[in-house]
Amino acid sequence: MPSVLVVEDDPSIRQSLIEVLAEHGYAVRSAADGFGGLRELTQAPVDAVVLDLGLPDLDGGDALRMIRGISSVPVLVATARDDETEIIKLLNAGADDYLVKPFSGGQLIARLAAVLRRTSHVPPAGAGAAAAPAAASAAPQPATVGELVVDPGARTAFLAGRELRLTRREFDLLAFLARHAGQVVSKRRLLTEVWREPYVDDQTVDVHLSSLRRKLGERAAAPRYLRTVRGVGIKLVAPR
Numbered sequence: 001m002p003s004v005l006v007v008e009d010d011p012s013i014r015q016s017l018i019e020v021l022a023e024h025g026y027a028v029r030s031a032a033d034g035f036g037g038l039r040e041l042t043q044a045p046v047d048a049v050v051l052d053l054g055l056p057d058l059d060g061g062d063a064l065r066m067i068r069g070i071s072s073v074p075v076l077v078a079t080a081r082d083d084e085t086e087i088i089k090l091l092n093a094g095a096d097d098y099l100v101k102p103f104s105g106g107q108l109i110a111r112l113a114a115v116l117r118r119t120s121h122v123p124p125a126g127a128g129a130a131a132a133p134a135a136a137s138a139a140p141q142p143a144t145v146g147e148l149v150v151d152p153g154a155r156t157a158f159l160a161g162r163e164l165r166l167t168r169r170e171f172d173l174l175a176f177l178a179r180h181a182g183q184v185v186s187k188r189r190l191l192t193e194v195w196r197e198p199y200v201d202d203q204t205v206d207v208h209l210s211s212l213r214r215k216l217g218e219r220a221a222a223p224r225y226l227r228t229v230r231g232v233g234i235k236l237v238a239p240r
């Protein structure tokens with residue numbers, strides 16, 4: 001049974017989140033503030049965290065960064081602000097997805113299941129044994145593009161022998177592009193196949209591409225591996 005930690009200070013919202021998650025087969029733990037949530041996380045791991053950003057003791061962004069400091073657990077942030085800049089900032093700070101309040105129980109369950117599908121080997125609650133990740137058994141082979149070696153099995157990426165420190169999403173993005181090296185991939189396709197959801201904005205892809213570019217030691221104005229094909233998409237190529 002996948003476990004979820006709910007960090008929410010409003011007792012009635014907290015209670016309804018706990019109920020809807022428990023109804024859908026999740027083992028739920030909860031905390032009423034940011035430090036309580038961090039304490040829960042250090043005591044025992046969970047498969048996902050639902051983090052309210054309006055907490056009494058910690059700014060939401062700080063709470064997220066502190067969680068990221070101790071754990072790579074998938075985090076769904078719940079924000080009252082439907083502000084794109086803010087949301088992109090949170091995704092960049094390590095949130096896996098977000099919910100804008102007020103959200104329905106159905107939306108929470110769907111987002112959580114999507115996050116669990118793409119970030120872990122734990123099938124979402126209710127998925128059943130038959131839905132266990134078949135893709136995980138066929139471990140993809142490492143891809144080599146120029147001096148770049150991306151190993152999806154080990155989740156490592158090396159450039160000229162130096163290991164790249166990538167976030168989970170940056171790694172997934174790079175691994176997808178490496179698997180399709182030389183092909184132009186549209187942002188829409190990246191959203192479908194890397195993010196696996198239609199809600200995410202194109203701009204999120206841009207943000208991740210630019211941080212990936214930085215880690216590859218290149219600039220959009222002087223690309224080496226990551227080449228933008230204007231109006232079409234992006235391709236990963238061996239530098240000339």
Ligand code: CA
Nearest residue numbers: 009052054055
């Ligand atoms: Ca709150």
